[in-house]
Amino acid sequence: xxxxxxxxxxxxxxxxxxxxxxxxxxxxxxxxxxxxxxxxxxxxxxxxxxxxxxxxxxxxxxxxxxxxxxxxxxxxxxxxxxxxxxxxxxxxxxxxxxxxxxxxxxxxxx
Amino acid sequence: xxxxxxxxxxxxxxxxxxxxxxxxxxxxxxxxxxxxxxxxxxxxxxxxxxxxxxxxxxxxxxxxxxxxxxxxxxxxxxxxxxxxxxxxxxxxxxxxxxxxxxxxxxxxxxxxxxxxxxx
Numbered sequence: 001x002x003x004x005x006x007x008x009x010x011x012x013x014x015x016x017x018x019x020x021x022x023x024x025x026x027x028x029x030x031x032x033x034x035x036x037x038x039x040x041x042x043x044x045x046x047x048x049x050x051x052x053x054x055x056x057x058x059x060x061x062x063x064x065x066x067x068x069x070x071x072x073x074x075x076x077x078x079x080x081x082x083x084x085x086x087x088x089x090x091x092x093x094x095x096x097x098x099x100x101x102x103x104x105x106x107x108x109x110x
Numbered sequence: 111x112x113x114x115x116x117x118x119x120x121x122x123x124x125x126x127x128x129x130x131x132x133x134x135x136x137x138x139x140x141x142x143x144x145x146x147x148x149x150x151x152x153x154x155x156x157x158x159x160x161x162x163x164x165x166x167x168x169x170x171x172x173x174x175x176x177x178x179x180x181x182x183x184x185x186x187x188x189x190x191x192x193x194x195x196x197x198x199x200x201x202x203x204x205x206x207x208x209x210x211x212x213x214x215x216x217x218x219x220x221x222x223x224x225x226x227x228x229x
Contacts, residue, residue, distance in 0.1 A: 041201075041223075041225070042222070042223065043116075043203045043220040043221060043222050043223040044154070044203075044220050045220070046218075046219075088153065088154070098144075098156075098218060100153055100154045101153065102152070102153040103153050
């Protein structure tokens with residue numbers, strides 16, 4: 001079983017809709033969780049981090065964490081074409097190196 | 111915020127030559143630097159972990175004699191691809207964390223990446 005899993009997509013949503021990106025992880029010792037956005041040909045950039053169960057909001061982005069279900073998600077409200085990118089879920093396991101998921105490709109259609 | 115400067119951004123080299131990639135933490139000290147490789151439409155794959163002043167730790171399947179890592183100071187780590195071949199063509203990215211202000215709860219900062227093409 002892979003440590004961090006994501007649907008590869010592509011996930012297509014119309015402009016203005018809510019995009020929902022999901023991530024599951026296998027290690028219950030995971031401590032912190034991150035969402036990165038990666039545009040084609042560019043390096044990843046951090047957009048959200050979450051450490052505690054529940055929701056965390058930052059502008060149009062909301063991260064949701066459920067440690068019991070080993071599940072973390074990212075919601076993007078009012079999706080824009082500029083949000084089209086690959087979204088990487090990263091999990092910090094035992095306070096060591098990050099483990100990245102394979103990424104979900106999001107396409108926001110104008 | 112923390113910035114990691116990576117150079118060069120693109121490099122084309124002939125098969126059999128060596129290429130050096132540099133990563134510098136500009137406004138923080140990075141005890142540990144991570145080196146990733148990413149093939150087209152694939153996720154980041156950790157190649158090695160570079161610790162200042164000690165030997166790098168390589169992931170399984172990564173040839174340490176081919177991918178030489180040097181981390182001689184708290185602000186500079188280099189990756190040298192030796193005797194490069196076309197199959198080494200990839201996107202190489204470094205990342206680091208501000209060791210002194212960050213905890214495990216802080217995200218890592220990535221360099222801008224190096225697109226290596228071996229012809």
